[in-house]
Structures are given as structure tokens and as C-alpha cells.
Amino acid sequence: MNPQRQFDHLVIGSGIAGLFYALRAAEQGSVALVTKKGSAESNTNYAQGGIASVISPEDSFELHVRDTLVAGAGLCREEAVRTVVEEGPARIRELIELGLRFTEREVPGQPGRHELDLGREGGHSKRRIVHAKDMTGREIERALVDAAERHPRIAIFENHIAVDLITTQKLGVSGPNRCVGAYVLSKVAGEVTAFSAPTVVLATGGCGKVYLYTTNPDIATGDGVAMAYRAGAAVANLEFMQFHPTCLYHP
Ligand SMILES: Cc1cc2nc3c(=O)[nH]c(=O)nc-3n(C[C@H](O)[C@H](O)[C@H](O)COP(=O)(O)OP(=O)(O)OC[C@H]3O[C@@H](n4cnc5c(N)ncnc54)[C@H](O)[C@@H]3O)c2cc1C
Numbered sequence: 001m002n003p004q005r006q007f008d009h010l011v012i013g014s015g016i017a018g019l020f021y022a023l024r025a026a027e028q029g030s031v032a033l034v035t036k037k038g039s040a041e042s043n044t045n046y047a048q049g050g051i052a053s054v055i056s057p058e059d060s061f062e063l064h065v066r067d068t069l070v071a072g073a074g075l076c077r078e079e080a081v082r083t084v085v086e087e088g089p090a091r092i093r094e095l096i097e098l099g100l101r102f103t104e105r106e107v108p109g110q111p112g113r114h115e116l117d118l119g120r121e122g123g124h125s126k127r128r129i130v131h132a133k134d135m136t137g138r139e140i141e142r143a144l145v146d147a148a149e150r151h152p153r154i155a156i157f158e159n160h161i162a163v164d165l166i167t168t169q170k171l172g173v174s175g176p177n178r179c180v181g182a183y184v185l186s187k188v189a190g191e192v193t194a195f196s197a198p199t200v201v202l203a204t205g206g207c208g209k210v211y212l213y214t215t216n217p218d219i220a221t222g223d224g225v226a227m228a229y230r231a232g233a234a235v236a237n238l239e240f241m242q243f244h245p246t247c248l249y250h251p
Contacts, residue, residue, distance in 0.1 A: 007032040007155070010181060010197035012162045012224060015042035016137075018203030019144035023098065025199070026153040032195055033154055034184050036161040040141045041219055043205050047137030050129040053088035055116055059126040061085050071123040092130055100143040102130050159187040162204070162223065165231040166194060177232055202228055208241065215244045 008029025011022045022031045035041075054064050064085045069076055096102065105117040119129035132139035148154050166181040181196035207222025208214040229235050 004181075004194045004196055005032065007195065007197045009199045009201065010034065010195050011201045011203060012182060013042070013203035013205060014039045014145065014148075014156070015044035015203060015205050016140055016144065017205075018201065019141075019148050021201050021203060022148055022154055023144070023151065025201075026151050029153065031151075031154045032157060032197065033148060034157045034160045034162055034182070034195065036159070036187075036223075037219055038158055039145045039148075039156055040138075041217060042141065043208075043216055043220055044137045045141045046215065046217060047140070048134045049121060050119060050131030050136045051088075051092065052121070052124060052128050053092050053130055054085065054128060055089060055092065055130060056118055056127055059128055063125055064088075064128065067123055067125050095140070095143070098143055098147050100132070100139060102132050102136075102139075157184070157186075161185045161187065162227065163192065165200065165227050166196065167231050169232070179231060182227070206241075208243075211241075211243075213243075213247050213249060215247050 009022070009025040009031045011018045011025070011031060011033045012035075014033055014035035018033060018035070022033050025031050033039075052064070054061055061082075065078070065081055068081045068085065069078060072081070092102075103117045104114040107113040107115050116130055118127040119131055120127040121129050130136075148156060162182045162184050164183045165179050166183060167177050167179050168175065169177040171180070179200045180198070181194055182200060183192050184195050185192050202224035204222075204224030204227075206216065206220050207225065208216030209218055209220040210222065214220070225235055225238070
């Protein structure tokens with residue numbers, strides 16, 4: 001095993017969750033961003049339609065919450081829906097500040113003035129889909145990877161696979177069990193290195209790739225959920241799996 005690497009934050013995964021967290025955390029300390037293929041390879045990179053958010057003056061948080069609860073068919077936790085809906089517009093603004101270029105349109109009747117072009121998708125009663133043509137995810141990855149690469153406090157480790165979490169219990173340290181890092185395999189060097197950090201964030205995405213027919217890329221194998229479970233974390237809602245209708249096939 002290689003010598004240990006020490007950071008303030010260890011982020012595993014370079015989709016929207018990992019990159020966004022890394023950029024925030026880097027305001028306070030050093031960040032190691034570990035990702036198992038190239039930085040852009042993620043579900044995020046393949047998302048097309050866009051992000052639902054209350055932007056139009058004709059829309060409201062109440063309408064977005066209601067639409068989401070109806071689509072959720074009684075399975076949503078309203079408190080969580082409300083948080084996601086109400087924080088949406090601020091996150092969209094942050095993404096724009098980070099350099100993301102969403103598609104705009106000319107404001108009707110006001111030549112030369114532009115606003116976000118809002119799409120309308122299934123289940124939404126208002127136009128609220130912010131998008132970058134039909135390649136929203138690719139634009140998100142481009143902007144966030146670019147910002148992370150330029151950040152002096154973020155070190156990106158591509159082709160590095162986190163294989164297991166390091167916990168105080170595994171190290172034989174007494175007291176409550178805490179995660180203090182991860183063992184990471186470098187695919188190029190063929191060596192495992194211990195990355196240690198007081199904060200470890202698993203942003204490894206879902207596990208759609210365990211199914212034969214999926215629109216998810218090869219990276220989506222649920223590694224983070226498995227690592228967390230082995231380390232003693234509670235896991236939940238694993239029965240929820242999105243299958244995009246475009247890959248439904250029946251002979
Ligand atoms: C075809 C498609 C279309 C979609 N369209 C939309 C849409 O229009 N709107 C919408 O809101 N959502 C859409 N989604 C869903 C959306 O893309 C995901 O919910 C979101 O991108 C998940 O982001 P994430 O950061 O959690 O995970 P991901 O983007 O999947 O990132 C996971 C990261 O973890 C890394 N990783 C995994 N395991 C390890 C490991 N062991 N060690 C190191 N790194 C690891 C991966 O390489 C990757 O970088 C779509 C998804 C797909 C596949």
C-alpha cells in the first residue's frame with residue numbers, strides 16, 4: 001500500500017453532487033476529489049431534459065410542491081420535497097455564477113432582452129424546466145469540472161476507484177464508529193492508497209447498471225451505497241429505480 005494522503009475533505013464521485021460539494025468545501029479547506037474514470041464520466045453527463053425549478057413569475061413553490069406530491073403518488077416526504085423545491089432557484093443562480101450556460105430566449109415584446117427558456121415536462125403544471133438545449137447534463141459537467149480544475153484547493157484523482165471506507169472501528173480506535181477516509185485503487189499504478197480526511201462525502205450516484213437494460217453509464221454500480229452499508233450506515237429507499245421509457249423494449 002502507498003503512503004497515506006491527508007486532506008480536509010475527501011469527495012468520492014465527480015457528478016453534480018460531488019463537484020458541487022467540492023467547490024463549496026474548497027472555500028474552507030483542501031479537497032481530494034476521487035473519481036473512478038475520467039472526471040466527466042457520470043450519470044450527470046448524460047442527463048438531457050433539464051432541471052425543474054420555480055423561475056417564472058406565473059409559477060409558485062406551492063404549485064411545484066403540489067405537482068411533485070401528486071407525481072409521487074403518496075410516497076414522498078413532504079418536508080424533503082419542500083426543501084428541494086424552495087432551494088431550487090438559488091441553486092440555479094449558483095450554477096449560472098459558476099459558469100453554466102443555460103438556454104435563453106428573447107423576452108416576448110422586448111427585443112434584445114433575454115430570459116431563461118423554460119420547458120414544460122410531464123407532471124408539471126407550469127413551464128419550469130431550465131435546460132441547456134437537450135444536453136443539460138453535459139453542460140453541467142463542463143462548467144463544474146472546469147471550475148473544480150481551476151480551483152487551487154481541489155486535487156482531482158481520475159481513474160481512482162474507492163474500494164472501501166476506513167472507519168475508526170476497523171482501525172481499532174475506541175469510541176463511536178466514525179468514517180475517517182477511504183482505500184482508493186489507482187487504475188494506472190495498480191496500487192491502493194489510504195486517503196484520510198475528517199469529512200468523507202460519498203457522491204457515487206446510483207446503481208442502474210446492475211440491470212441489463214438501462215440508460216445509465218457503466219460507472220453506476222452502487223459502490224457508495226455498498227461501501228456505506230459495509231461501514232455500518234443505514235441505507236434506505238433502494239427499491240426506487242428510475243427506468244427511462246426510451247429503453248423499454250418488448251419483442
Ligand atoms: C440518460 C439520463 C438522462 C437523465 N435526464 C435527467 C434530466 O433530464 N433531469 C434530471 O433531473 N435528471 C436526469 N437524470 C438523472 C440525473 O442525471 C442523476 O440523478 C444525477 O446526475 C445524479 O448525480 P450524482 O452526482 O448523484 O451521480 P453521478 O452523476 O452518477 O456521479 C457519480 C460519480 O461517482 C463516481 N463513482 C462511482 N463509484 C465510484 C467509486 N467506487 N470510486 C470513485 N468514483 C466513483 C462516478 O464515476 C461519477 O463520477 C438522467 C440520467 C440519465 C442516465
